[in-house]
Amino acid sequence: MKDKIYINYGKNLIKMTNDLMEKAEISKYLKSDMKVIIKPNLVLPSPAKNGATTHSEIVEGIIKYLQTQNITDISIAEGAWVGEETTTKAFKVCGYTDLSKRYDVNLIDTKKEETIDYEIENTKFRISKIFQETDYLINVPVLKGHCQTKLTNCLKNLKGCIPDKDKRYYHNIGLHKPIALLNTILKPDLHIVDSICGDLTFEEGGNPIESNRIFLGYDGLLLDSYCSKLIAYNPEEIEYIKYGVKYNVGKLFDEHTKIIELNKNHKPNKDNKDFIKSKLAKELERYVDENSACSPCYAGLIFALNKIESYNKKNNENNKIRIGQGFKGQTNNRNLGIGDCCKNFSKYVKGCPPSGLDILNYLKLLD
Ligand code: SF4
Missing domain, CATH: 3.30.413 (Sulfite Reductase Hemoprotein; domain 1)
Structure with a gap:
């Protein structure tokens, strides 16, 4: 199961997400009394079309699928980049406040939650307690470039589960090792990757590159090593992937990884009038x-x-x-x-x- 990556291409994000979950038979791993947390990437209050944040339609597709399995205890949890009210603003601007009302799901600002202390390899971690109390964690990152780590995707998205003070500290000590170690503590059950229009180089967006695809998988390291190649990086260039291998976070993508594609003959065409044209892409x-x-x-x-x-x-x-x-x-x-x-x-x-x-x-x- 773990060595599979599912891909869906298209423009209808709710349906694409639902079809991926159906294809992967996610219902086999769910029970109606489960407590489920969905962790998107809402690094800042910026609409998803700018290339930095998770499209709320993908999370909507996940919620709809969970609710058809009669799951009622669903929360969306995130701690945006540093600042007291950044998460609340991001929830609003990115469409999650509205989503929570329409589907009656909880919104949790992880900055306001109690934390649990951990220490691994002489590195201290404080992680919001809610993640340890959940039965099923769904990580929903954006595949995009990053000014410091080159790639940001599944493994790095979990940084939203720690307090602001620790985020600053990890940035100062180089990010890579703490990202890998964090993923030895927090282990999402499922990853659904937003690769609709992630940014070319920068985690805060500004140069979105339209790709119109969503990935589903169970191993964050496998997905990160696969996705790094899509955005022109060798996984060996990404330090936190190398640390991830060292600390057994998951498996690297290789020729044995099974790729299952949906709608592969109907990939969206660049000719459509809504196609996003970012400044850097236009120059190239x-x-x-x-x-x-x-x-x-x-x-x-x-x-x-x-x-x-x-x-x-x-x-x-x-x-x-x-x-x-x-x-x-x-x-x-x-x-x-x-x-x-x-x-x-x-x-x-x-x-x-x-x-x-x-x-x-x-x-x-x-x-
Ligand atoms: S059909 Fe042609 S343009 Fe489209 S993905 Fe395949 S090779 Fe590229």
Whole structure:
């Protein structure tokens, strides 16, 4: 069970979430008298479309699924970034105050909760007591870039379960080891990852990159190592993943991991009029010739281009990278193609979609 990752593509987030939970048969692990906590990422009061916070529609999909299993004790718990009232503001701005009223679920600001003390590897932790009292913890992070740790996703999202003072302290001592150790204490039962439009580089958003997918899995380390590749990082570049392996937090993604995709032939297209165009992505687009590209494919290319500055400088704008279903069946001896749609090109990156890391590695070869 633990070595599976489920992926769903689309735009209807409530349905996508429900379909993932159905497909993974989550009901097998639930009982109606369970106390369930859902932990989104509400790092700051900023709407999800800006790339930093969890879409409330995904949490709504989870709540609806839980309620069809007759579960009534459901809470959404978060402790936003430092500041007395930040969590309350984030609940409001991100749509969670409204959600809690509509579905009669509790909202918990973890900053106001009692904590329990732990000490592991000479590192002290205080963790909100509510997480130890729950029967089923669902972690709902956003897959996005991070200015300090490069990636933020499942493992790092649990930082919202500790007090502000400790968050500052962990930032000062380097974050990576405390993140991994925190995940040896708190072990979510389920992870549902929001990869709808996570930010290119920064945890507070501003440059959302539309990918229109949601992941479901049981092992946060497995998901983080898989997702790091999608945004053009080798898992070995992420220090907290290496610590996670050392402290047996989970397993790394490898060829034995089973990937189960829903709607893989209906990935949302970049051509739709609502497609988010962030400033940094627009700058990188001058190297791209796009024709009906799927958003997760396009996102991988943008994440890769963002990491390879020298290529950006040298690349001839008349020799643009081609991506999209519009290039299916075409031959080409000059341009690099991205994804299986370009399989008749003499140079192309395999995959549907290829990961950002695969694209990056190919660009480096050409550089
Ligand atoms: S290879 Fe083609 S079909 Fe596959 S994700 Fe990319 S653009 Fe879409």
